[in-house]
Amino acid sequence: MTPARARLEDVARIAGVSPKTVSRVLNKEPNVLQETRDKVLATMEALHYRPHPSARSLAANRSFLIALLYDNASPSYTMEVQSGVLDACNAHQYSMMMQPFDSRAPEFVDQVQALVTDRRLDGLVLTPPIADHEKLLARLRELGTPFASVAPRSQSGAGVFLDERQAACDMVKYLASLGHKRIAHVIGHPDHGAAQWRLQGYRDGLAQCGLRYAAQLVVPGTFLFDSGVAAARKLLALKSPPTAVFAANDDMAAGVMWAASELGLAIPRDLSVCGFDDTPMSRQIWPSLTTVHQPCQEMGRIAASQLFRVVRGNSSELVHTAYSLCLRGSTAALVD
Amino acid sequence: MTPARARLEDVARIAGVSPKTVSRVLNKEPNVLQETRDKVLATMEALHYRPHPSARSLAANRSFLIALLYDNASPSYTMEVQSGVLDACNAHQYSMMMQPFDSRAPEFVDQVQALVTDRRLDGLVLTPPIADHEKLLARLRELGTPFASVAPRSQSGAGVFLDERQAACDMVKYLASLGHKRIAHVIGHPDHGAAQWRLQGYRDGLAQCGLRYAAQLVVPGTFLFDSGVAAARKLLALKSPPTAVFAANDDMAAGVMWAASELGLAIPRDLSVCGFDDTPMSRQIWPSLTTVHQPCQEMGRIAASQLFRVVRGNSSELVHTAYSLCLRGSTAALVD
DNA sequence: GCGCAAATTGACAGCGCTGTCACACCTGTC
């Protein structure tokens, strides 16, 4: 039924070389005659040879396994990043584990360390807000565990970065170009670097358009829908309510729209709203949401690729990627 | 820096027993004196012993690895199921891989087989629509690969099941109880068993309320948002448009709402809309969506547990779980 | 043509665990 799987030794015997040479070919090591290499490759192909992952790990003392760590409420974000990491893993003959964590739990750092040592992980891909967990980063450096970060606050290390500050600034400038002067901002969760960048970008945008920063137009949030609802209720109850709200992510923007609808306001006629992230939901609400698109899947792919460079001891870097504004129905020119 | 990890042999030496006995304790095998077992367990604890996964796999000829296969456009669904599977894996000392597939690709079955044999997987958790891919199921049975299914169409095998037909029926009865007589249905993707069940349940509900099935009120969809928009445009252009629309999932329901809003209809005043799945988005649109909740995470956990039973050769079953209706703002009593 | 370095290949010994089998010991039976 199931044909016995070919082993490395079988390939060696049939190709007429030693097992070690087959191993060299398998691992793309140098110093193998091209002729020998081709012969071995052909034999592998003929036998449908596939190395045994466990045997490889045991002998080589590395697991060929990385983990993607997340503590993120947004399934679409996590899935997209995951999908990119998976792509990179498949391309590099690595496997990936997923592992959710509560990064505010006191045992968090120890839990990650246990995961790394128990599973003999070769490295980690960190996503926000884990990518900014200083205690974890310190521990990983101490243990010498390779890692790469997605959108870390610190502009160093291996990973991938997107200029969210500039994106937020662009968004505010767009709102200003529509004639809005009272532009509010709903801040994200303080543990996320993204919340800071987007707030900074908001301030940059105001400044560049000659608008004054007004403290009462800036309210805290948590990146969650409900916090957007709460923020909107506060903002819309002001004596001079904003004519546009820039929420630090889409979920909160949806919350703002929800609260506005509840109050009978029409969007975008009575209030322009925009978000950040371009989640699938942003196109599924009415009107569809103006937001900032990040190439999450590509970011996952890049972060994993950088991680593999670190693992192999090659030079790695923080790669920059590009955002784009998605101008949709939830924003419109100010009329009055 | 990194302390050398204790090996099984170290535990054996310190506990004063043979390595094989430690192995027996580790694998919870019978025929070990309780006293010996306790001593070994204590030593393991003291040394922080953790078995080396690769060594175990290699020697035992099993990988302690399962994969979760998906081809599902809904990130929140997949993430929830994944989270449950992960829970079960952690409880049973297994690891999990994720792997997305295009189940309509001609190479699909071979790709899965390659994954199983290359990675030496111990089993698979299948999600819709992969759980209903007959060719794949046949191949897996032929290869003797254990698997468990989430919401399979066929009411047999190992896995987890939820009575979606009854849920859909309940939803229609609820709409009827609000006074609606022209209740439309947007069907899901024909490859998904769920689409059939929900349609059947819709028909059951109509029948039980003494309402006639009207072919023009039942339009095809794909489970995607855009198909909901298209379906709604068709339905709302009818001479006698429906007063309520039951879409086979939330994304399409959002599409219906979107199209209705575009036409200037107010929901729920002019049109009641409901969906199925209780995605996060269903609470983030205005008005929030009446829908059916499935305990996806628990379903993932159950499916994985059943898979482990199959792997161990224990009896397995198709476990039933319960749904619940979430009555929210998108449905209301008919007024006229 | 010789010496030395680099290129190419192979022999061998594990990596850390488990399957198989053998052995010692115990219990109860007639």
Added chain:
DNA sequence: GACAGGTGTGACAGCGCTGTCAATTTGCGC
């Protein structure tokens, strides 16, 4: 008291691969 049948334990040989190191071949300068 000899024997079958069970229980608890250990010796040993790998699982399929790679690291180390040694052996052999090749290339090149003078």
